[in-house]
Amino acid sequence: MTDKALTISNVSKDRGRTRVLQDIDLSLRPGERVALLGHNGAGKSTLFKCILGLTPLSSGAIDVTGAAPGSGAARSATAFLPESVSFHPALTGREQLALFARLAGQRADIPALLDRVGLGDAMDRRIGAYSKGMRQRLGLAQVLLGRPKLALLDEPTSGLDPISRHDLYAIIDELAGQGTAVLIASHALTEVEARTDRIAILRRGVKVADDTLANLSDHAGLPIRLRVRATTDAEALARDMGGTRVNGVSVELTCTPAGKMAALRRVAAMGDAVADLDMIPPRLEDLYRHYAKEGAQ
Numbered sequence: 001m002t003d004k005a006l007t008i009s010n011v012s013k014d015r016g017r018t019r020v021l022q023d024i025d026l027s028l029r030p031g032e033r034v035a036l037l038g039h040n041g042a043g044k045s046t047l048f049k050c051i052l053g054l055t056p057l058s059s060g061a062i063d064v065t066g067a068a069p070g071s072g073a074a075r076s077a078t079a080f081l082p083e084s085v086s087f088h089p090a091l092t093g094r095e096q097l098a099l100f101a102r103l104a105g106q107r108a109d110i111p112a113l114l115d116r117v118g119l120g121d122a123m124d125r126r127i128g129a130y131s132k133g134m135r136q137r138l139g140l141a142q143v144l145l146g147r148p149k150l151a152l153l154d155e156p157t158s159g160l161d162p163i164s165r166h167d168l169y170a171i172i173d174e175l176a177g178q179g180t181a182v183l184i185a186s187h188a189l190t191e192v193e194a195r196t197d198r199i200a201i202l203r204r205g206v207k208v209a210d211d212t213l214a215n216l217s218d219h220a221g222l223p224i225r226l227r228v229r230a231t232t233d234a235e236a237l238a239r240d241m242g243g244t245r246v247n248g249v250s251v252e253l254t255c256t257p258a259g260k261m262a263a264l265r266r267v268a269a270m271g272d273a274v275a276d277l278d279m280i281p282p283r284l285e286d287l288y289r290h291y292a293k294e295g296a297q
């Protein structure tokens with residue numbers, strides 16, 4: 001018995017002569033939400049295909065809740081939401097979901113489920129008349145239907161409006177709250193920054209980062225920015241503290257994580273010359289750029 005929903009051990013995958021995944025280790029505990037990031041062609045979809053048992057590994061092993069990828073047990077434990085989800089256009093949302101439930105041998109309150117994903121009013125309309133966002137929501141209803149132990153979501157918010165994105169992450173949180181491990185491949189850095197527990201980054205098939213945002217930030221040692229607003233004279237403040245003038249009234253300083261307290265003391269020593277202070281830690285976008293660039297580690 002394993003306490004992991006997913007364990008990927010030393011997995012490599014060759015496509016012809018090209019190694020598209022190299023010695024990947026990654027594991028997810030029940031209820032964990034992990035973002036899988038990487039440039040186009042980094043290997044995210046290939047890794048999903050390996051987990052789903054759709055393509056054989058060249059070496060290494062994958063364990064899905066104690067079962068081999070593609071086995072009956074692994075398939076019933078796993079839900080997959082592809083980037084562009086397609087359904088039968090002539091069926092209504094309700095009919096499609098009922099069909100999935102029947103095929104999976106699940107008894108479910110289909111209208112309640114469709115209501116949960118915001119399709120309550122559209123459940124009796126044909127899927128051919130759904131927008132991309134509505135099809136995505138239907139895909140999510142299908143994920144919820146299976147009560148999976150592992151959910152693989154490929155760019156789940158692409159093409160969704162901001163409200164739909166917010167709703168979708170609320171549902172992802174709900175899934176994680178009921179113990180589903182969720183692996184989300186995404187290019188939407190701002191979203192995953194706020195809504196996942198851990199970040200894994202692939203670069204050309206190699207995993208170059210796998211940690212919490214805070215730990216990645218500490219390890220990268222990227223500068224923290226301090227934006228100091230002058231009470232009256234930003235020019236004098238910039239002269240006294242060093243740093244760069246920004247937007248006419250403020251001065252921007254940078255410091256290392258280790259030098260943060262010393263920098264704050266310098267600002268405090270300026271007394272009434274300082275009207276306000278904002279501390280801006282590195283964003284996931286900065287960290288992503290750091291870890292995904294060639295030669296970084």
Ligand SMILES: Nc1ncnc2c1ncn2[C@@H]1O[C@H](COP(=O)(O)OP(=O)(O)OP(=O)(O)O)[C@@H](O)[C@H]1O
Nearest residue numbers: 015016018020038039040041042043044045046047
């Ligand atoms: N069926 C295939 N046959 C040969 N090479 C493939 C195949 N599928 C993917 N590749 C190659 O494997 C590498 C990884 O591709 P993959 O689709 O896994 O990347 P990705 O990270 O999902 O990219 P994106 O963000 O663009 O979806 C790429 O170099 C790609 O060209």
